[in-house]
Amino acid sequence: MPRTDLPFSRRLHDIEPFHVMELLRRSRELEAAGRDIIHMEVGEPDFGTPEPILEAATRFLATGNVHYTSGLGMPALREAIARFYADRFGLDIAPERIVVTPGASGALMLALAALTDPGDVWLMPDPTYPSNRHLVRAFEGRVRALPSDAAQAYQPTAAQVESAWCDRTRGLMVASPSNPTGTLIAPATLRALADGVRRRGGTLIVDEIYQGLTYGVAASTALAEADDAFVINSFSKYFGMTGWRLGWLVVPDGFAREIERLAQHFFIAASTVAQHAALAAFSPACMAVHEARRAEFSARRNVLLPALEALGFGVGTAPEGAFYIYADIRSLAPDCETLAHRLIEDAGVAATPGIDFGEFRCREHIRFAYTTGIDRLEAAVERIAGVLRG
Amino acid sequence: MPRTDLPFSRRLHDIEPFHVMELLRRSRELEAAGRDIIHMEVGEPDFGTPEPILEAATRFLATGNVHYTSGLGMPALREAIARFYADRFGLDIAPERIVVTPGASGALMLALAALTDPGDVWLMPDPTYPSNRHLVRAFEGRVRALPSDAAQAYQPTAAQVESAWCDRTRGLMVASPSNPTGTLIAPATLRALADGVRRRGGTLIVDEIYQGLTYGVAASTALAEADDAFVINSFSKYFGMTGWRLGWLVVPDGFAREIERLAQHFFIAASTVAQHAALAAFSPACMAVHEARRAEFSARRNVLLPALEALGFGVGTAPEGAFYIYADIRSLAPDCETLAHRLIEDAGVAATPGIDFGEFRCREHIRFAYTTGIDRLEAAVERIAGVLRG
Numbered sequence: 001m002p003r004t005d006l007p008f009s010r011r012l013h014d015i016e017p018f019h020v021m022e023l024l025r026r027s028r029e030l031e032a033a034g035r036d037i038i039h040m041e042v043g044e045p046d047f048g049t050p051e052p053i054l055e056a057a058t059r060f061l062a063t064g065n066v067h068y069t070s071g072l073g074m075p076a077l078r079e080a081i082a083r084f085y086a087d088r089f090g091l092d093i094a095p096e097r098i099v100v101t102p103g104a105s106g107a108l109m110l111a112l113a114a115l116t117d118p119g120d121v122w123l124m125p126d127p128t129y130p131s132n133r134h135l136v137r138a139f140e141g142r143v144r145a146l147p148s149d150a151a152q153a154y155q156p157t158a159a160q161v162e163s164a165w166c167d168r169t170r171g172l173m174v175a176s177p178s179n180p181t182g183t184l185i186a187p188a189t190l191r192a193l194a195d196g197v198r199r200r201g202g203t204l205i206v207d208e209i210y211q212g213l214t215y216g217v218a219a220s221t222a223l224a225e226a227d228d229a230f231v232i233n234s235f236s237k238y239f240g241m242t243g244w245r246l247g248w249l250v251v252p253d254g255f256a257r258e259i260e261r262l263a264q265h266f267f268i269a270a271s272t273v274a275q276h277a278a279l280a281a282f283s284p285a286c287m288a289v290h291e292a293r294r295a296e297f298s299a300r301r302n303v304l305l306p307a308l309e310a311l312g313f314g315v316g317t318a319p320e321g322a323f324y325i326y327a328d329i330r331s332l333a334p335d336c337e338t339l340a341h342r343l344i345e346d347a348g349v350a351a352t353p354g355i356d357f358g359e360f361r362c363r364e365h366i367r368f369a370y371t372t373g374i375d376r377l378e379a380a381v382e383r384i385a386g387v388l389r390g
Numbered sequence: 391m392p393r394t395d396l397p398f399s400r401r402l403h404d405i406e407p408f409h410v411m412e413l414l415r416r417s418r419e420l421e422a423a424g425r426d427i428i429h430m431e432v433g434e435p436d437f438g439t440p441e442p443i444l445e446a447a448t449r450f451l452a453t454g455n456v457h458y459t460s461g462l463g464m465p466a467l468r469e470a471i472a473r474f475y476a477d478r479f480g481l482d483i484a485p486e487r488i489v490v491t492p493g494a495s496g497a498l499m500l501a502l503a504a505l506t507d508p509g510d511v512w513l514m515p516d517p518t519y520p521s522n523r524h525l526v527r528a529f530e531g532r533v534r535a536l537p538s539d540a541a542q543a544y545q546p547t548a549a550q551v552e553s554a555w556c557d558r559t560r561g562l563m564v565a566s567p568s569n570p571t572g573t574l575i576a577p578a579t580l581r582a583l584a585d586g587v588r589r590r591g592g593t594l595i596v597d598e599i600y601q602g603l604t605y606g607v608a609a610s611t612a613l614a615e616a617d618d619a620f621v622i623n624s625f626s627k628y629f630g631m632t633g634w635r636l637g638w639l640v641v642p643d644g645f646a647r648e649i650e651r652l653a654q655h656f657f658i659a660a661s662t663v664a665q666h667a668a669l670a671a672f673s674p675a676c677m678a679v680h681e682a683r684r685a686e687f688s689a690r691r692n693v694l695l696p697a698l699e700a701l702g703f704g705v706g707t708a709p710e711g712a713f714y715i716y717a718d719i720r721s722l723a724p725d726c727e728t729l730a731h732r733l734i735e736d737a738g739v740a741a742t743p744g745i746d747f748g749e750f751r752c753r754e755h756i757r758f759a760y761t762t763g764i765d766r767l768e769a770a771v772e773r774i775a776g777v778l779r780g
Contacts, residue, residue, distance in 0.1 A: 006593055011506075017650075044458055113528060139401070261407050267492065272634070273633065
């Protein structure tokens, strides 16, 4: 007899599902019934893992010795990541500051668990990636959202941080490039945000999961502006390794040993197979693959952005990174859910309703991912045009 | 200039390092100086990953499509795990009840995050695997330890659970086979524990990470006795996949959809490479490898157990599972740290001091792992004998 008396934690009640999941279920139904669905809701590159990474993993598997690594990651990989910061950004980041994690999710979990006491407040922009606020909740912290619209490139301002700060504020979380908006934080702005947070004794957490995927702007890192930030990165997006679940966290000097205790209990360690594979991700041959893919994303963006604007979608700030367009739908539909359902039912196009990303004007937005080829993006635009005209 | 004002959470202050890490550092120093160290502190099988699993992973990598899976895991793997329960234990566990996780650590984290509110109390035996109490702490719960000695096979009794239960008690966590003690919970005892917990409206979490590694006793699962338990399992130990980081959680009927929300935010999903590899772990060829290794562990235990007893180590209850002997050292040394240091310095043998596992008589115990070959175990016994005689 199934039990009905097992109470879940308040934490679990407070954590919402992704609304896009309902849409995905509907799109699978439609596909099962023979409909062609163009997927513009997917937050992962459509490309496979680059060949040199696959080869490195296969070579490693041939040894058969897939044992645990240290809780902070293999020394060779931590050194390779440190060299990446030196080669690409001219920064001297000691390998001892780098914690290899099971995906960027693991990095975010470590940072928040290490820095959050119950009732502590984290500032973050609204809209934001939903896991950010849910992981704060998971460790009994609270989120104070900073409403961020197109006029401020959907990023918080130093003035907002200043006026929102309270006794319990622990710090500020930002993302550059941002999911869902694809917007960046300019280095000078980042520095101003970091200075404000530091002045108040807080911590800055910067999500750089989409680092490297920028268009018309060089990739950058917050570490160039704020050496005391906690910086989260990932092998998933620019490096094309989503399903491997590997990311990293850069912490200030001397902090990794403290974090290691937490990493051991949370994860033991990140996947050894993924770590060996990732050693190949920085090779010149592999970087050439990553850059070719970046060029392809850039071309897609250059097709999709003007086409959406021509249809009446508002894009106040041109997204310069990631692979998302966060489009204002006010001139087209009463709210994002209505439009998302029309698009899936009538146009066979799946996109993510803004309500997955927060509350501030989120009903007025929809997120399109250009994680599918240009021919499909053009077909999607044509179908959406038909629906909006109809 | 490095900042010194970044406060870590109280959670991080409360979470202890593994004491064995200091010993490991010392053993690396000794090895660097040319000393031969016999490692009996290591909690992972010395065997590599079985060939059929490596082959399945290599075949999958050849496709290049290493994308995210569903947050609950690949349907094919969830079905394979369900078939494993049917084939091995004659149990009908619906695949919908199985959550594939990044290691058993991920499974434990999901269960505790889903079930623990701040201040909630979990009962567990002392000694226990240290991450159990630290993960309860991570989610702001509290642990009430149930002192468990050799006379009760280092496992809690129903009477202890009854007398320790309070208003805030959320449930009971047990492990069978147990780390560090290698002892099992007999099915009838498990049923009595489960009945007691259920009567009080609590939840039973059972760690079956070492399931399959039993000697002279058939493997069993708590699900045969308590269908409403949360059961944690792992591909690491019996299946030989430590470095892949893959485990699973079985939840009561209808609960997986709730857990999925948490899994998505914590992990997105478990490693896709590991999931494809694990599909091969249940094949007859692979099960034959697992069973051959079990026979080898059994042979090692049969050598080590009487040899340690002959040296004066106390083993009140013969361990019947895992690959550990939790030995009482009272007749040999004043406390576990003193002995562990003598063993590493004078005998070149690394073992884990009991204080890593709790407080109750833990200073009087040391854990030996038989994760190295019989020749090395025999050499270790000889060296230890020399030191104890000396």
